[in-house]
Amino acid sequence: MLLQRLAVPSGIRSSLSSLTRKPSAFTRCSYSTQPEAKVSDPLRILFCGSDVFSCYSLKALHAEHKANPGLIKSIDVMVRPGKAVGRGYKEIRQVPIQNLAEELSLSIHVRDTFTGWSLPQTPDGEPINLIVAVSFGLFVPPRCLNQAKYGGLNVHPSLLP
Numbered sequence: 001m002l003l004q005r006l007a008v009p010s011g012i013r014s015s016l017s018s019l020t021r022k023p024s025a026f027t028r029c030s031y032s033t034q035p036e037a038k039v040s041d042p043l044r045i046l047f048c049g050s051d052v053f054s055c056y057s058l059k060a061l062h063a064e065h066k067a068n069p070g071l072i073k074s075i076d077v078m079v080r081p082g083k084a085v086g087r088g089y090k091e092i093r094q095v096p097i098q099n100l101a102e103e104l105s106l107s108i109h110v111r112d113t114f115t116g117w118s119l120p121q122t123p124d125g126e127p128i129n130l131i132v133a134v135s136f137g138l139f140v141p142p143r144c145l146n147q148a149k150y151g152g153l154n155v156h157p158s159l160l161p
Contacts, residue, residue: 041149042073046109046119046128049097050080053157054134058097061132062104074122077101078109080137114140119147 065072082092101108119128131152133140145152
């Protein structure tokens with residue numbers, strides 16, 4: 001090797017040769033498997049939705065809530081009021097998400113505006129910490145988003161890039 005041909009003292013030669021060695025296939029890397037000391041709070045979600053598309057998202061969240069209660073502690077559902085339909089507007093049609101929320105036994109809040117309304121407390125008395133809006137039809141105001149520890153997530157069915 002080049003280091004052996006040079007007039008380099010043997011102690012330095014061994015130090016330099018260790019730097020030039022290629023790592024073997026059995027080189028070990030050690031990573032800590034200890035969990036981080038800081039763990040996020042369980043999610044207490046206010047789900048805002050209205051149509052059939054939002055029902056799929058609520059079903060997925062509810063399934064995760066049942067499978068992993070340490071991750072999602074509670075889900076409250078905010079819906080808009082039913083609309084008058086039919087001849088003479090005599091029939092009130094509930095939004096699909098309200099029917100699903102009733103089937104899943106979730107807390108339901110019916111509002112057509114956020115004016116004068118603040119985030120509800122969970123049954124345990126803890127505040128909502130995440131707002132999920134899925135094709136809701138209303139803007140969630142910044143004052144409500146700021147009250148939620150983790151803010152909000154907006155999901156909308158769109159073909160736009």
